[in-house]
Structure formats: C-alpha cells, structure tokens
Amino acid sequence: MAKLGANRVRITRARRLDGSTIDLVVSAGRIVHIEPTRGRGDGDLDADGRVVVPGLWDEHVHLGLWAASRRRLDLATASSAAEAAALIARAADVAPRGEILVATGLREGLWQAPPTAALMDAAAGNVPVMAVSLDVHSSWCSSALATRLGIDLGPDGMLREAAHFSAQLRVEAEADERVRDSWVREAIDAAAARGVVGIVDLEFDDAVAAWSHRAAPPLHVEAGVYPHALDRAIARGDHTGRAVGPNVEVGPLKIITDGSLGTRTAYCHAPYPGTADRGVLEVPPALLETLLVRGRDAGFSPAIHAIGDAAVEAVLDVVLRLGLHGRLEHAQLVTQADVARLARAGLIASLQPAHLVDDLVLLERYWPGRDTDAYRLRSLLDAGVRVVFGSDAPVSPLDPWRSIAAAVRRGAPDATPFGVDEAIDVATAISCSARSSIELGEPADLVLLDDDIERTRLETMPVYATLVGGDPVHGPV
Ligand SMILES: [Zn+2]
Known part of the structure; x- marks a missing residue:
C-alpha cells in the first residue's frame, strides 16, 4: 500500500457523527486544520461523505494467542465433550508427528456432562493435545501432553488457572518464533x-x-x-x-x-x-x-x-x-x-x-x-x-x-x-x-466507515480506511 506521506495530508468531505461534513489537514501525525467542507473532493484522500470516527483501540x-487461534482448531461449536473429542480426533489424525496439537474455544462450562481424561485420550491417541478454553483460564489435555510436560492431570483431564497457565506457557514456547x-x-x-x-x-x-x-x-x-x-x-x-x-x-x-x-x-x-x-x-x-x-x-x-x-x-x-x-x-x-x-x-x-x-x-x-x-x-x-x-x-x-x-x-x-x-x-x-x-491538535488516528452507522449491523460495520498518525494502514490509498 502506498503511503500518503507523513508530512501533510488533506482529507476532504468527511462526515462527523454530529452530521457536519468537514475537510481536514493532517501534518506530522496530528490534525492541524479542520473546516466545513468546500465540497470539492480534491483531497489526497476523499471521504466522499463517509463517516469519520477516531481510531479505535x-x-x-x-x-500471540489470538494470532495463533486464527490458525488453530476451533472447538467453539462443540456443544458436548463427545463433539469436541470428535473434532480433536480428526485433527490428531493429520497432526504433524511430534508437534503439540493446540485447539482453542473450548466451552466445557456449557456442556451437560463434564469432560473426562478417558474421552480425551481416546480421541488424541499418542498425540499431545491441549484444548484451551474460550476464556483461556483452563485446558483439556491428553495424557501424551502430560507425559511430555511431566505434569499430572485429574480424572477429567483438565488443567485450571495457575496449573493451566504454566503448562500453556511451555506449550506456546515450543512454537516456531x-x-x-x-x-x-x-x-x-x-x-x-x-x-x-x-x-x-x-x-x-x-x-x-x-x-x-x-x-x-x-x-x-x-x-x-x-x-x-x-x-x-x-x-x-x-x-x-x-x-x-x-x-x-x-x-x-x-x-x-x-x-x-x-x-x-x-x-x-x-x-x-x-x-x-x-x-x-x-x-x-x-x-x-x-x-x-x-x-x-x-x-x-x-x-x-x-x-x-x-x-x-x-x-x-x-x-x-x-x-x-x-x-x-x-x-x-x-x-x-x-x-x-x-x-x-x-x-x-x-x-x-x-x-x-x-x-x-x-x-x-x-x-x-x-x-x-x-x-x-x-x-x-x-x-x-x-x-x-x-x-x-x-x-x-x-x-x-x-x-x-x-x-x-x-x-x-x-x-x-x-x-x-x-x-x-x-x-x-x-x-x-x-x-x-476529531479535533484540532489530536493525533491523526482516524477511521472512515463505509456505511451509515444507523443503517448497518454495527458488528459488521465495513471500514473504508484506517489511518495511524495520518499514515494509511488499511484502505484504498
Ligand atoms: Zn485477558
């Protein structure tokens, strides 16, 4: 993506949440000028009436866990231990030898029957498995993992809180940096x-x-x-x-x-x-x-x-x-x-x-x-x-x-x-x-939305452009 250049950027026809439409100038990472729009979409970035909101944190x-979980077996849809075990068994079948199979999104708090170590081991075989709960405070683990880490599991195969955190740190440390x-x-x-x-x-x-x-x-x-x-x-x-x-x-x-x-x-x-x-x-x-x-x-x-x-x-x-x-x-x-x-x-x-x-x-x-x-x-x-x-x-x-x-x-x-x-x-x-x-002197961390706030389902709000200190990090530029 081409950079607008950190020096000076003009954004035209951006609509604020109060309905007013503005042109603004960004320089050295800050908003240095705001005026009612002159109506010409001749800025370095023309918002064309799109809503501008401050950059989101x-x-x-x-x-690291989030980045990995986007790539990992997700168990969030499993509504019972048996369903989770079936997903784990399928993944364990094709898991690279010697690697720990890490799954995410376990929601055993919602299950009717609790998980058991026997069910996990039947699914995992000799593959070391750590199935991390959605709230990342516990995990359901296989005996092969326990042996590999030299730790003990209860009859439900679960690790919770401190025991989970320390095992998880060791599992994550094995991943290639x-x-x-x-x-x-x-x-x-x-x-x-x-x-x-x-x-x-x-x-x-x-x-x-x-x-x-x-x-x-x-x-x-x-x-x-x-x-x-x-x-x-x-x-x-x-x-x-x-x-x-x-x-x-x-x-x-x-x-x-x-x-x-x-x-x-x-x-x-x-x-x-x-x-x-x-x-x-x-x-x-x-x-x-x-x-x-x-x-x-x-x-x-x-x-x-x-x-x-x-x-x-x-x-x-x-x-x-x-x-x-x-x-x-x-x-x-x-x-x-x-x-x-x-x-x-x-x-x-x-x-x-x-x-x-x-x-x-x-x-x-x-x-x-x-x-x-x-x-x-x-x-x-x-x-x-x-x-x-x-x-x-x-x-x-x-x-x-x-x-x-x-x-x-x-x-x-x-x-x-x-x-x-x-x-x-x-x-x-x-x-x-x-x-x-979005005021004078504020950081030029800005987001242009691609739909009206009142019309869209908020959770899927399309984002047209994101600028950090005036530099585009997402969008058409
Ligand atoms: Zn947290």
Whole structure:
C-alpha cells in the first residue's frame, strides 16, 4: 500500500457523527486544520461523505494467542465433550508427528456432562493435545501432553488457572518464533482493516521481549508485563511508557487476581449454585499489595484482572489504601457499593462488552439473580468511572465493532437484551473504544466507515480506511 506521506495530508468531505461534513489537514501525525467542507473532493484522500470516527483501540488483547487461534482448531461449536473429542480426533489424525496439537474455544462450562481424561485420550491417541478454553483460564489435555510436560492431570483431564497457565506457557514456547511472528503480523493487518489503530498486548509470555525483536508494527502497541516476568522487565529498565521501538511501548503490569466465569473460578461473594465453591482468589490482598508496590516503585501502572464481585472488592480495598491509579480489567460483577468505590479509586474500568453475547447462558446458570451487578456499563459511566473497551482476544475476536455493538444492544442482534438499563449510545461506545477525538491538535488516528452507522449491523460495520498518525494502514490509498 502506498503511503500518503507523513508530512501533510488533506482529507476532504468527511462526515462527523454530529452530521457536519468537514475537510481536514493532517501534518506530522496530528490534525492541524479542520473546516466545513468546500465540497470539492480534491483531497489526497476523499471521504466522499463517509463517516469519520477516531481510531479505535483494543485495550485488552492476548495478541500471540489470538494470532495463533486464527490458525488453530476451533472447538467453539462443540456443544458436548463427545463433539469436541470428535473434532480433536480428526485433527490428531493429520497432526504433524511430534508437534503439540493446540485447539482453542473450548466451552466445557456449557456442556451437560463434564469432560473426562478417558474421552480425551481416546480421541488424541499418542498425540499431545491441549484444548484451551474460550476464556483461556483452563485446558483439556491428553495424557501424551502430560507425559511430555511431566505434569499430572485429574480424572477429567483438565488443567485450571495457575496449573493451566504454566503448562500453556511451555506449550506456546515450543512454537516456531518466525512462524508465530508472521501470524501476529496477519492478525495486526486484520485488526487495521477493522479500524484498529492501537492495542494493549497482554500476552502471557514476555510481550516486551517479543516486540523488541519483531519488525515495527503499523499500529500503536503497548506491551504488558506479568508478575512472572517482572524481575526480567525491571532488569531491562522497563516501565510503563518506555519506548521499545517505533510504535511500541511498555504497557501496564498485569496482575490476575481471580479466575473467570466460564471456568467458575471468578471469586464471588456467593457460592456457585449447587456448590460451596466461591471461586479462586489467586492473588490475595497481601500479595497484591506487594506486587502493586513493586510495580509502582519501578514505574509501572497496574492493570488488575478481577471478574467476581469479591475479587473486585478485594482489589478496591488495596488500591484505595495505596492510592494508586491504573486499570481494573473485566469487572464483570460489581456490587452497588463498589461502583462508588471504583469511581472514588479513579481506576479505569477496562471492559469487554462482547463477552456479554457469549456469556448469557453462563450468567443465567452461574450468577442467577445477579443481573443488576453483572456486566455493568451505563451505571459505571454515570458514577464517573472512565470506561475503555477491549476484546480480550482470543476470548472474543479482535474487532472493536463487536464491543461497540454489544455495548449498544446488550446482546446478540436477535437475542433479548441483557440489562437494557446498562446500554449506551453508539457515540459513547465509540468514545470508549478510542483514545483521541476529531479535533484540532489530536493525533491523526482516524477511521472512515463505509456505511451509515444507523443503517448497518454495527458488528459488521465495513471500514473504508484506517489511518495511524495520518499514515494509511488499511484502505484504498
Ligand atoms: Zn485477558
């Protein structure tokens, strides 16, 4: 794709969300001039009346996993262990010898009968298999994989939370780095084609190290650090905002305090129905405080994963005590009392509205009677909480239009909306997905849409062009 040139670009006849049509000039990566259109489509890029919105960010991505999952066996359609096993058996038959077969999208939380190690082994034979759950907090594994890694599996063949994460890191480390980097580039280009100008990459492995050897991406990347890599990161001189290379900087310190809804490990005040189990607080308050203080002293801004209401409460206790700023990731179940505390703490709520579409059955089954507190959005904004959107890809696809659509519609297009009081309008949803606005002096991170917002199904909104700092990264130029 030819570059317009970073120096000076004129965009003509672009329509703003308020209906006004403008010509704008971009120079050195910023918007330096805006005027009502003169009506001549003689710009370097003529929008011809298309809607212009600020460039979209995906604030929570596991990019390497997402890039790989676009290439891997997807089990999301399997509605039982037997169906998943049949898909795995077919793939295991043709799997290259010696390689680990990694599948994605496992949704065993929805199955009537739980998975078993025997069923997995019958499907896998002697092929090492790791079938990762859609929420990436667990996996269903074959005995051949357990033998290869020297780990133990339970009778259901499942690994959950810490045991899963450490096994997954080792499995991912076996993949060829050059192949993986080419997948990452494909995923980035696909994101640009959806209007994405930046991502926060929360890859579980060392994302900063990965990005320091990759070619410069065409989009902004903020690469997060996890506690297991914090020593290494500090030794490298990492801190939030440190430039790693062109378009890449160090992102937040990501700390996962509890599990997930799909794996029934999100840490909640009430037990999961029919059990005495309230989920898992992986990082209790004392450890959280130690990690946050270490991160703060090294210059890291935290991004703290908390899904269940008890995890959110525990995080807020510590954050309010320390007076830290940063982000709360997911916040899928938040009590009324903690909405006010979240606002007072000044934490940004980093939400994934598209999960709502996938989680409706899980919400009914595992968080019954909690509709008011689950998947809050409008009530957080009304309380003064700053909200940003992400996909948590591969949990949902890296496509901000799915978040925007779910935030507006509170569910799939044809489904009954969930918690309709928590819905927001399209302009607000776009602003939760953007870091800039279309005003003088703002970064020239811009997206031209190829259809009217009111006419299109939002999740499939066609994107005509994406510009990062005035440079086209997707589109006709
Ligand atoms: Zn995540």
